[in-house]
């Protein structure tokens with residue numbers, strides 16, 4: 001898809017760079033238009049490098065060279081050649097100029113000449129957002145059928161806490177691409193587990209791991225975008241749940257086990273991205289353990305193996321496990337595939353800082369029941385989530401054809 005990305009002058013302009021990257025990564029051609037104020041916050045070069053396109057900034061040509069005629073109609077060409085105009089951050093000033101049809105620079109002129117879908121991601125101080133003038137402009141823009149993403153609540157650059165924070169780039173990208181993503185998971189219910197579990201030692205301490213939930217939440221977001229109903233069973237994480245997901249919060253492996261079993265009947269696809277503790281303290285102390293002994297021994301017992309249990313009750317569901325390894329990646333993934341009756345195992349190394357636990361990127365290899373080993377290389381967790389789901393849908397076809 002050809003996307004115009006208008007960048008307004010706000011502190012959130014730096015997040016527009018991440019938005020440009022995400023849109024390009026999902027195979028879109030992105031043309032950036034920056035306002036004069038946006039260039040106070042971030043350099044055009046950043047967007048040019050991310051999109052591979054020259055950034056447009058001016059309505060009028062800088063010189064009276066031969067390019068002058070071409071430049072004088074550039075806003076019409078830009079408006080005609082693109083299907084979506086997304087503006088992030090959309091400042092109070094831009095919303096006002098769009099609402100009132102002022103064509104005072106390249107971005108507002110392109111807006112007037114543009115006939116496609118418009119997505120606006122406002123970002124400003126809370127009082128500016130709540131001002132009746134801004135709210136009236138927003139109503140005008142909504143009445144034209146434009147989509148508004150955010151703003152979200154949170155700490156703002158001005159020191160206030162409240163609505164005004166630009167929506168996260170992933171959230172904006174998902175809205176921009178929502179209409180274009182193939183709904184190949186429509187009719188499926190995907191049950192996804194994500195994040196770590198916490199196994200109590202005493203009332204204030206627990207055993208856990210470094211999982212942030214990002215991989216599982218990316219899978220949930222991708223499955224939702226592809227039309228699935230998504231039940232996300234999540235350990236304790238600091239992530240906002242993707243809009244539209246049915247979120248079940250759990251803490252321990254035992255709670256995750258019970259939640260998975262409770263929802264299993266509804267699911268047609270199960271993906272187990274959670275980093276479940278393998279052991280828990282056999283008898284957690286009822287009171288905080290005092291520092292009296294020189295050594296403290298904790299008796300551990302195994303937690304329920306949720307993946308193996310789902311494998312036993314799988315029926316005709318597709319079951320996708322993960323394997324987090326520090327050595328013998330493919331051999332271990334194959335072993336888990338067989339012993340836990342999975343259709344596919346997503347194998348990742350977890351001994352590195354740049355991929356795996358907690359990072360925004362991962363590098364995985366898929367090992368399937370049909371004998372394939374598919375290395376997916378390194379990419380953002382959202383991009384990998386889509387590639388994993390591509391393989392899930394391919395497996396569904398192959399396995400059903402073989403029945």
Ligand code: PMT
Pocket residue numbers: 193194195196210211212213214215216253272273274275276277278303304305306307308320321322323324325336348350356357358359362
């Ligand atoms: O959350 P992030 O920070 O984004 O990091 C992502 C990740 C590294 C956690 C993720 O990509 C990943 O590898 N998840 C699986 C982690 C794990 O527990 O792997 P494992 O090899 O120990 O377990 C194998 C499989 O059994 C997993 O699908 C796991 O969910 C499941 N399991 C494990 C133990 C248990 N008691 N019950 C289970 O169901």
